[in-house]
Amino acid sequence: MSLLALFTRRPAKTPTPQATPAPAPEPIDPRVIAQFSTVGGATVDLRTTTFTTLYDYRGAPYLAPESYQVDGFNWTCHGCHTVGRTRSHSDAGYRNKQTARDDANTHAGACRSMPRPTA
Ligand SMILES: [Zn+2]
Numbered sequence: 418m419s420l421l422a423l424f425t426r427r428p429a430k431t432p433t434p435q436a437t438p439a440p441a442p443e444p445i446d447p448r449v450i451a452q453f454s455t456v457g458g459a460t461v462d463l464r465t466t467t468f469t470t471l472y473d474y475r476g477a478p479y480l481a482p483e484s485y486q487v488d489g490f491n492w493t494c495h496g497c498h499t500v501g502r503t504r505s506h507s508d509a510g511y512r513n514k515q516t517a518r519d520d521a522n523t524h525a526g527a528c529r530s531m532p533r534p535t536a
Pocket residue numbers: 455494495496497498499524528529530
């Protein structure tokens with residue numbers, strides 16, 4: 418083989434791969450205020466919510482005269498489907514945003530769930 422043959426430009430045997438457009442991201446729930454990634458790659462969404470409580474503004478064990486709605490936070494792991502809530506009493510959410518955020522982040526750091534396969 419001569420050097421000229423070695424350095425002669427040849428036509429490409431395979432067409433240049435064309436960039437495929439990235440799939441459109443799924444719409445995010447407007448109530449989601451933060452997202453965390455689990456060890457396995459699933460997403461933990463922290464969001465605002467409204468829940469019914471039996472406790473007054475101090476929380477458990479201080480009962481309110483009657484149940485009422487309160488604005489708060491909770492989180493959902495889309496890998497293992499755990500829903501975050503306060504551990505100290507039976508409310509379905511957190512009143513404190515930082516506590517909800519810390520618990521969501523702690524769950525994400527320990528959860529090995531992977532994203533659910535799509536059909
Ligand atoms: Zn999880």
